[in-house]
Amino acid sequence: MATWQCVKNCGACCQLSPSDRPELADYLSADDLAGYLSMVGADGWCIHYDQITRECTIYETRPSFCRVTAETFQAMFDIEPEALDEFAIDCCQQQIAGVYGDDSLEMSRFNQAIAEPQIDS
Ligand code: SF4
Numbered sequence: 481m482a483t484w485q486c487v488k489n490c491g492a493c494c495q496l497s498p499s500d501r502p503e504l505a506d507y508l509s510a511d512d513l514a515g516y517l518s519m520v521g522a523d524g525w526c527i528h529y530d531q532i533t534r535e536c537t538i539y540e541t542r543p544s545f546c547r548v549t550a551e552t553f554q555a556m557f558d559i560e561p562e563a564l565d566e567f568a569i570d571c572c573q574q575q576i577a578g579v580y581g582d583d584s585l586e587m588s589r590f591n592q593a594i595a596e597p598q599i600d601s
């Protein structure tokens with residue numbers, strides 16, 4: 481079974497345009513929704529996202545809704561821990577397709593990464 485992982489130089493999930501995420505209020509608390517909306521830049525990208533390096537500039541203190549953990553996904557989407565990989569992979573693929581396209585390099589790199597055996601560090 482594929483194991484979810486984030487790939488460097490993607491950043492698709494940091495494109496936050498609310499128009500592309502009509503169900504935000506269904507899974508974010510009122511406080512988190514307000515925090516989310518406060519991060520949306522004029523071009524839809526998160527104001528904390530460096531579009532040159534494709535990195536989060538507040539990575540260590542990023543909000544909980546930016547973190548792919550069993551706890552956050554259970555809280556937001558009612559996903560059981562054993563279903564996290566499949567659900568998170570689907571989320572990433574949807575977001576990457578929407579931002580970069582189905583045939584993008586980013587999609588290829590993501591699909592390759594999740595297909596590779598994981599090495600514990
Ligand atoms: S869409 Fe997925 S792979 Fe891309 S930056 Fe976000 S979490 Fe990482």
Ligand code: SF4
Pocket residue numbers: 493494495496519526527528529530535536537538539542543546
């Ligand atoms: S806070 Fe960081 S991880 Fe979250 S959307 Fe913004 S740039 Fe991406």
